[in-house]
Amino acid sequence: MNLKDQSTECPHCGHHIHVILDDSNGDQDYFEDCPACCNAIHIMFHLNESAEKLEFQIQAE
Template structure:
């Protein structure tokens, strides 16, 4: 298991948040609540195994 820590901002309120991604399961798509405003954040990430790069997308779940 390989964990990746990312710092980013909530797309709803702009609060600085930390997310931990587990890339052992490949690409993932899930929802997590912002700890500040409690709104749902759609998180998806793609692992490019060729160059070991992770693309993370956070979207406001309206």
């Protein structure tokens, strides 16, 4: 298991949050609730293996 810690802000309230990403399962697309405002956050990430880069994106839902 290869865990990555990603810092970001909630798109609803701006609260600073940490998201733990497990890139061992490939690309992921899921929802997680903000611990501060409880609104759903759409989390998407893609592991670009050729560039060895994790592409991370969040959206308000």
